Amino acid sequence: xxxxKVVGSVVATQKDEKLLDRKFLVVQIHGHEGQPRDQYVVAxxxxxxxxxxxxxxxxxxxxRQTTITDGRPCDAAIMAIVDSWDLGGxxxxxxxx
Amino acid sequence: xxLADVIGSVVxxxxxxxxxxxxxxxxxxxxPAGAPTAKTRIGVDIVGAGPGDRVLVIDEGNSGRxxxxxxxxxxxxxxxxxxxxxxxxxxxxxxxxxxxxLLPRSEA
Amino acid sequence: MYLARVTGRLVASHRYPGLEGVALQWxxxxxxxxxxxxxxxxxxxxxxxxxxxxxxxxxxREAALACPETFVxxxxxxxxxxxxxxxxxxxxxxxxxGNSKVRT
Numbered sequence: 001x002x003x004x005k006v007v008g009s010v011v012a013t014q015k016d017e018k019l020l021d022r023k024f025l026v027v028q029i030h031g032h033e034g035q036p037r038d039q040y041v042v043a044x045x046x047x048x049x050x051x052x053x054x055x056x057x058x059x060x061x062x063x064r065q066t067t068i069t070d071g072r073p074c075d076a077a078i079m080a081i082v083d084s085w086d087l088g089g090x091x092x093x094x095x096x097x
Numbered sequence: 098x099x100l101a102d103v104i105g106s107v108v109x110x111x112x113x114x115x116x117x118x119x120x121x122x123x124x125x126x127x128x129p130a131g132a133p134t135a136k137t138r139i140g141v142d143i144v145g146a147g148p149g150d151r152v153l154v155i156d157e158g159n160s161g162r163x164x165x166x167x168x169x170x171x172x173x174x175x176x177x178x179x180x181x182x183x184x185x186x187x188x189x190x191x192x193x194x195x196x197x198x199l200l201p202r203s204e205a
Numbered sequence: 206m207y208l209a210r211v212t213g214r215l216v217a218s219h220r221y222p223g224l225e226g227v228a229l230q231w232x233x234x235x236x237x238x239x240x241x242x243x244x245x246x247x248x249x250x251x252x253x254x255x256x257x258x259x260x261x262x263x264x265x266r267e268a269a270l271a272c273p274e275t276f277v278x279x280x281x282x283x284x285x286x287x288x289x290x291x292x293x294x295x296x297x298x299x300x301x302x303g304n305s306k307v308r309t
Contacts, residue, residue: 062266
């Protein structure tokens with residue numbers, strides 16, 4: 001899984017019916033040291049993430065292993081909202097800081 | 098499937114139960130002529146391969162589970178054959194009996 | 206499967222149902238000479254691994270099969286803690302006794 005921050009959402013009225021009623025969030029990919037990258041991914045939300053949330057997302061066929069993406073065209077799914085992480089014993093990110 | 102050179106082995110006493118009793122080999126994917134290609138990876142051996150052998154690797158889940166006869170196993174990289182010869186364009190470019198010595202990746 | 210080093214831990218209390226209790230850890234994939242191979246990523250720990258450990262992990266859809274609940278959106282799972290890795294006859298730095306480990 002990779003991490004990113006939810007920076008927006010996508011609305012599209014004209015889309016394949018298999019994509020109806022799905023929440024598409026724009027995620028800015030972040031590195032493991034918390035640095036934002038100039039890279040974005042549109043992911044289906046499976047956990048109720050919102051703006052500014054740091055999230056974990058799964059890619060590829062794994063992204064279809066949720067009840068809302070099963071059998072549907074989807075290659076990125078948000079599967080957790082990140083509270084914090086550390087690297088080498090040093091705290092890198094803290095949601096409530 | 099792709100070709101790889103077996104460059105080493107891995108021992109992990111703490112592992113998922115599906116791997117218990119199986120041999121793990123370090124694999125360097127190579128072109129038919131021997132130049133390294135993709136990322137080094139670890140495969141489960143089912144043919145008795147060892148360091149120095151050039152092997153045929155399958156790295157796909159469904160195929161891997163078929164070879165292991167282990168439905169539900171989270172394993173997909175399988176060493177499925179030991180290569181004797183490779184022929185490209187009518188020319189034999191690899192012969193197991195005269196296999197070249199393994200070099201570090203930077204020199205291979 | 207690939208070689209990697211566990212570099213950290215990640216806390217996410219709100220996660221997809223079925224992933225409760227699964228440890229999430231940062232891993233840095235490694236090449237055959239121990240050099241970094243690509244970007245760090247987060248994996249589910251299917252074994253009792255911790256920061257500092259040399260491990261192997263599986264990526265893609267198979268990763269979910271290593272989790273307690275297998276229908277989950279997981280694309281990387283740690284499948285073993287490496288005690289010894291031999292490359293071209295030499296020992297790749299593994300988890301020998303001299304290796305400092307942080308396990309709290």
